[in-house]
Amino acid sequence: MDPLCPLPPPSSSRFTTPLIVVGLSATTMFGAIKLRLAWKNAQKSHIHEKETRRRLEEERSMLQRSLEERKAELKKREKERSTLQRSLEEREAELEKRKQAELWDKREIEALRNTVTLAERKVEEVKGLNSGLKNRTNSLETQNRQLGAELKQVKVEHQQAVQLLDVRTAELKGAQAFLTKTDQFSGADIIKLVEELNGEIMQAAASMAENLVVEAKKVNGHEEGSESGEIKEAYGRTEEIVGFRMAELLKASEHHEDPILIQIAFQANMAAYTHWIVSSWCFESPEDEHMLSEIYARVREAEEQAISGRWRQLTRTHLQRMLSQEPDMATDMAHGFASIALTAGVKGSYDSIFERIMTNFGERIGVVMKTAQRLNKTVGEGVTSCDLEAFYIAPNVLYSADTMADALGPTTTSDRGETILCTTDLGLVRAEKVSGSIGDWHESVLLKPKVVLQSGLSSLTGEPEEPI
Structure with missing residues (x-):
């Protein structure tokens, strides 16, 4: 429903x-x-x-x-x-x-x-x-x-600038090294070395003079007719070394009892020869030495002390490195000893006397030469702020107590104008150019050379002073 x-x-x-x-x-x-x-x-x-x-x-x-x-x-x-x-x-x-x-x-x-x-x-x-x-x-x-490219370009320019800076820095270092006035040795060091050389010269001369056999002469001096050509030649070389008056004293005096004159002549021979060694540029021929000395004289006159001193230092260093062989300076000096000995009356031929000297004293002469070469290197390469030179007085120069010392004792003869016979001990002279000048120098004698006077020699030997 x-x-x-x-x-x-x-x-x-x-x-x-x-x-x-x-x-x-x-x-x-x-x-x-x-x-x-x-x-x-x-x-x-x-x-x-x-x-x-x-x-x-x-x-x-x-x-x-x-x-x-x-x-x-x-x-x-x-x-x-x-x-x-x-x-x-x-x-x-x-x-x-x-x-x-x-x-x-x-x-x-x-x-x-x-x-x-x-x-x-x-x-x-x-x-x-x-x-x-x-x-x-x-x-x-x-x-x-773009910035990278610019940076790359900047880096290239920077690298070029760095390279240029390195070049300029090297040039500046070279210039600083060339202009440096720092010395490797002081004046006191050089004086000590000169005195060391003089001491070695004196000891070597005394040793040689004492060991040479000198017989008594028959007459005072050699008779003119009895002189051989070899003796005349030796006399000529002796006169060149120690001067006419000292050569005559060696020829005329007796030395068999006291060889002091021979010792003095030997010292004078070594003083003259070592003076040349200390002052030499390269131990070569006189022509080369003269040319280099002339060049250096012009450099010293035109340039400041630092430049001329550095020029000298470099020139001596490289010239002596170029030597093909070590110079036989001991032999050259021994020839001088042989001439002096033959002039003084030592018996034997020139060659036999030379051989005896080289055999018995060659090593000692070599020591003197090495010291002189060391002094050459020291004053030539170790000092640039000034010029230090071995001071040697040639024979027959007027004696001055301001710059010389009597080797045989204090002297009062300077007022009489006495001239020296020879120099036995080297001295030392300091010369520094006046900045900004041409040819003006500050010069001072740091060590006086020792010289022999006729008056001092007469007082030593007891013989009257006689002018020759």
């Missing part, structure tokens, strides 16, 4: 029952149809609602995915923006370090900063901003390449 149909009232007639039944059936059928239609409509509505919900769900999912994609894109853009921001800061730091950016660079950087600030406020414009930043990055890369 259709619940929608109302029940008849209980007071209805029985005749009305069939009608009621018919009506009820029709009503029921209509209600069923209506219910079916309502059910179908409800089903359609449910299906439509379900389809609508499904579509809405799909749209929601799509929107969710789209939102996530947007978020991922925004995160990616934010990361790119951070990367670009760091890159920008690095470029700015690099440009700031190099200090080569100009005014338009500053405006571009400021514009880029504004662009970055705007990008932070409007994330939705990241794509456009990214494109702008890429363009700016390309521009900065171009600038970076």
Whole structure:
């Protein structure tokens, strides 16, 4: 029974029952149809609602995915923006370090900063901003390449400047070395070495004089007719070494009891020869020595002391290195001893006397020569702030107590104008050019040379002073 149909009232007639039944059936059928239609409509509505919900769900999912994609894109853009921001800061730091950016660079950087600030406020414009930043990055890369090329050029120029600086530094060091006034030895060192040389000369001369056998002469001096050509030649060489007066004393005096004159002559021979050694440039021929001395005299006159001293130092150093062999100076000196001995009356031929001297005293003479060569190197190469020269007085020069010392004791004969016989001990003179002048020198005697006077020799031998 259709619940929608109302029940008849209980007071209805029985005749009305069939009608009621018919009506009820029709009503029921209509209600069923209506219910079916309502059910179908409800089903359609449910299906439509379900389809609508499904579509809405799909749209929601799509929107969710789209939102996530947007978020991922925004995160990616934010990361790119951070990367670009760091890159920008690095470029700015690099440009700031190099200090080569100009005014338009500053405006571009400021514009880029504004662009970055705007990008932070409007994330939705990241794509456009990214494109702008890429363009700016390309521009900065171009600038970076340009700066790299400029840096490379600057490095090349810097390397060239460094090389030039090295060259100039080397030249300056060379100039400083050339102009240095620092001496390797002091004046006191040189004086000590000269005194050492004089001591060796005196000891060698005394030893040779004492060991030579000199016989008594038959007459005072050699008879003119008895002199051989060898003796005359020896006398001539002796006169060149010790002077005429000393040669005559050697020839005329007796030496077999006291060979003091021979010793003095030997000292004079060594003093003269070692003076030449100390002053020599290269121990070569007199012509070469004279030429070098003339050149040095011109250099000394024209240049400052530091330059002339350095020139002397370098010239002596390299000239003596060029010597093909060590000069045999001991042999040359021994020839002088042989001439003096033969003049003094030592028996034997010149060659035999020479051989005896070389055999017995060659080593000692060599020691004197080595000391003289060491003094040559010391004054020639070890001192540049001034000129230190061995001081030797030639025979027959007027005696002066200011620059000479009497080898045989104090003398009072200088007022009489006495001339010296010979020099036995070398002295030392210091000369320094007056700065800025031409040919003006400060000169001083650091060590007086010792000389022999006729008066001193007479007091030593006990013989009266006789002019020769």
